Amino acid sequence: MSSKRTLFMIEVAIFAAMALLLDIIPFLKFSIWPQGGSVSFAMIPIFIIAFRWGLKGGLVAGFLLGAMQVVMSGPIILTPVQGFLDYIVAFTLIGMAGILVKPVQHAVKEGKAKLSFLLIMFGVFIGSALRFLAHFTAGIVFFGQYAPDGQPVWLYSLLYSGSYMLPSFIICTVIVFLLFYKQPRTLLRTAS
Secondary structure, three states: OHHHHHHHHHHHHHHHHHHHHHHHOHHHEEEOOOOOOEEEOOHHHHHHHHHHHOHHHHHHHHHHHHHHHHHHOOOOOOOHHHHHHHHHHHHHHHHHHHHHHHHHHHHHHOOOHHHHHHHHHHHHHHHHHHHHHHHHHHHHHHOHHHOOOOOOHHHHHHHHHHHHHHHHHHHHHHHHHHHHHHOHHHHOOOOO
């Protein structure tokens, strides 16, 4: 039992650190807006941990990524509440993909490619959509002054956050599926 817990902690820490590296290495992300928001590969390690260790692993890794971003990546923080919502809450929620750990692992182990893809896509959608909702809410409450004249703040926030979250969702779905499909033994562990 102790070795399983140690393995959990090591993997979560390593994958959270990999996620941060994928987010801060300039040529691995595409900044879209001056106030933040970019298409990056940072969510991929969080989804992998979520599909390996479940909800707990995904949430902890996402939380660590958000916390490390606050400390290391020069975040845009207007107020403590906005910073908490845009970084801690948003990135922690990526780990919600872990609610599908057992069906994803079962489908991948059984070699059911179509089902694996659908489950992985749904899990990545859950994590991405929840992260989007956190950014969307922060955009409405804290970044409304950037909306063009005459444009509703909610529409501005929807377009702003959606412009980087939709491509990130698509990229993450494809890459996570390919990783699990091509290397299932490397990426899967026995679900508990």
